[in-house]
Amino acid sequence: MAQLDAQAAVVADDSTDSAAAQTNTTATQQEAEPKDVSLEEMYGEDRPQDAPEAGEDGAGEGEERQEGEEGAEEGEQQDDLPPVNAPSSWKAEEKELFSSLPRNVQETIARREAERDQFVNRKSEEATKAARQAEVQALRQLDEQIIPLYEQRLQAMLPQVPPKPSYQLQADDPYAFAEQMDAHERALAQHSYVQQQVHFLRQQQEQVQQTLSAQEAQETHAVLSEQFPEYLDPDQGPKLREELGSIALEVGYSPDVLANANAMDILAMRKVSHWKAKADRWDALQKDKMANVRKAKTLPKIARPGTAGGGAQPKNVPIEKVLYPND
Secondary structure, eight states, rough: OOOHHHHHHHHHHHHHHHHHHHHHHHHHHHHSSSOOOOOOHHHHHGTTTHHHHHHHHHHHHHHHHHHHHHHHHHHHHHHHSSSOOOOOSOOOOHHHHHHOOHHHHHHHHHHHHHHHHHHHHHHHHHHHHHHHHHHHHHHHIIIIHHHHHHHHHHHHHOOOEEEEEEEEHHHHHHHHHHHHHHHHHHHHHHHHHHHHHHHHHHHHHHHHHHHHHHHHHHHHHHHHHHHGGGOOOTTTTHHHHHHHHHHHHHHHHHHHHTTTHHHHHHHHHHHHHHHHHHHHHHHHHHHHHHHHHHHHHHHHHOOOOTTTTOOOTTTTOOOHHHHHOOO
16 A cells, blocks of 8 residues: 555656646747737837838839839830820810820820711711702703793793784774784783793703703712723723723714713713623633534544444455455
């Protein structure tokens, strides 16, 4: 029993010593390991007010450096590009303000201004074309309908002119002579007035026709300048006009109509000339093919082996005669 108590005491002492050693080791490790010390503990009241937190200054410098490099690259690229001109319709102070804007804003404004100018020009051309078409239509209606109708109505207003009274009536009945002479003179005056109005209408009609001819010539020149400039060329034009004129006469155009041909007629003649050229080439090709066929029909007949001159062999001829005809 005493022996067991002694062993227990020894074990207890060993446990106590090991626990104390472990505690001392832990304390030594805690003293050796560095503690995370904040800026307040390190500097106290002397801490700078605007000092950045740990890990922020390096990242901030990196971002600023990257932004600076990107800005420098963009600046170099913009320096290489040509300058954007301010719209010509702007005032001097507005152009100066335009030069201080960023390049992307300048490009946007310049593009929108160009689009606006194109839209205005297109609409102006459309309005001018519509006005010209309306004027031409009105002139044609005046030439074809209104002036002939007025002339017809004026002709209908002409009265029957009574004959001039004789001088015998003047001696026999002066009052009747005066009435008949007055009616005769009034009818002549009305005839003269109507004839003057008809003459004036015909002059107006001639002016309208001249205006229409001039406008049609301008339209013809504009269309041909865009779609068929060779026709107006001083070197190629005469030859083309001669060729197209001959084709137009072949298809039924009269010389008078051909002399007043417009752009539509000329373009139609060009199309017909293209078709005619294709038809001529096709006919020439077919002619060559038929010539080859006719040559093939006239080739000599090919003689079969063992025949003299390619003629037919008589029947019941011995084989020796066929193989040795000279023996």
